[in-house]
Amino acid sequence: QVQLQESGPGLVKPSETLSLTCSVSGYSISSGFYWAWIRLSPRKGLEWIGSIYHTGSTNYNPSLKSRVTISVDTSKNQFSLKLSSVTAADTAVYYCARDRGYYDNGVWGQGTLVTVSS
Amino acid sequence: ETLLTQSPGTLSLSPGGRATLSCRASQTVTSNYLAWYQHKPGQTPRLLIYGASTRATGFPDRFSGGGSGTDFTLTISRLEPEDFAVYYCQQYGNSPQTFGQGTRLEIQ
Numbered sequence: 001q002v003q004l005q006e007s008g009p010g011l012v013k014p015s016e017t018l019s020l021t022c023s024v025s026g027y028s029i030s031s032g033f034y035w036a037w038i039r040l041s042p043r044k045g046l047e048w049i050g051s052i053y054h055t056g057s058t059n060y061n062p063s064l065k066s067r068v069t070i071s072v073d074t075s076k077n078q079f080s081l082k083l084s085s086v087t088a089a090d091t092a093v094y095y096c097a098r099d100r101g102y103y104d105n106g107v108w109g110q111g112t113l114v115t116v117s118s
Numbered sequence: 119e120t121l122l123t124q125s126p127g128t129l130s131l132s133p134g135g136r137a138t139l140s141c142r143a144s145q146t147v148t149s150n151y152l153a154w155y156q157h158k159p160g161q162t163p164r165l166l167i168y169g170a171s172t173r174a175t176g177f178p179d180r181f182s183g184g185g186s187g188t189d190f191t192l193t194i195s196r197l198e199p200e201d202f203a204v205y206y207c208q209q210y211g212n213s214p215q216t217f218g219q220g221t222r223l224e225i226q
Contacts, residue, residue: 046155046163046206046217061214062119095162101210102153105174108162 002027004096004109012090012116018083022096022109023076030054030074036099037070037081040111041092051099052079086116120145120209122218130226137194139221141207146187148211154183154192157204157220166205167192199225 008020022035029035034051041047050060052070060068069082083090094114098107121144131137141152154167165174167183170190180195194201202225207218 040157040163045219046208048215048217059213101151101215102168102208103155103163103165105165105176111162 002098002107004098004107006094006096006109006112008112008114010113010115012086012114013118014087014116015085018081018086018090018094018114018116020081020094020096020112020114021078022080023078025077027098028074029072029077029079034059034099035072035079036097036103038095038097038103039092040095041089043089044092047092049081049083049094088116090114091116119214120147120212120216122207122209122216124205124207124218124221126221127219128222128224130224131197132226133197133199135197135226137192137197137201137223139192139194139205139223141185141190141192141218143188143190143209145212147190147209150186150190151209151211152183152185152190153208153210155206155208156201157206163206194223197223 003025005023012018036051037049050070052058067084072079093111095111096109097103123142125140150170152170155163156166157163171183182193204220204222206220
């Protein structure tokens with residue numbers, strides 16, 4: 001069964017870069033699908049950040065595109081998120097998930113809270 | 119970008135009642151690629167409906183999705199205590215995919 005697990009710092013200072021990694025088990029990223037980052041905040045609700053294919057092809061939310069980089073490491077079966085120049089508005093629970101356009105039950109990470117604060 | 123507007127923001131009903139949640143898109147959702155998620159505190163959002171009307175595994179038939187084009191609905195008949203949660207719609211037919219702001223279904 002597919003499992004995803006986010007990891008990374010829970011506290012990031014304003015203007016710095018948020019970095020998270022999603023480790024996938026039970027399924028090889030190289031086998032297909034897009035892999036996404038989504039966040040949930042009280043202010044904006046759910047927001048799709050972007051997705052990546054195992055080839056490295058990416059799609060980003062235009063509202064975040066200038067600050068987002070998503071990368072994949074197929075050798076480690078992981079994909080990663082970098083969000084630069086963060087502000088308090090980037091405080092959210094960040095989820096990684098398998099992107100089929102929609103998001104299947106059980107193919108989300110548990111989510112990790114990232115707080116932007118000095 | 120396709121803006122999704124959900125209404126009402128909060129819906130207060132009693133167990134046994136019927137809930138009708140609305141999701142309106144600012145432009146036609148291609149191929150009616152519209153999904154609904156149920157989100158309970160401390161849990162991961164859970165896919166409920168995809169393709170506007172196909173129920174995901176694990177949800178009973180008291181949940182139904184409908185609509186097309188720009189207007190979509192989620193109906194929950196015979197509310198059970200475990201149904202009280204926040205419900206989000208998502209469109210994945212137009213790029214970028216977008217989510218509605220959510221409807222909170224609370225016990226009256």
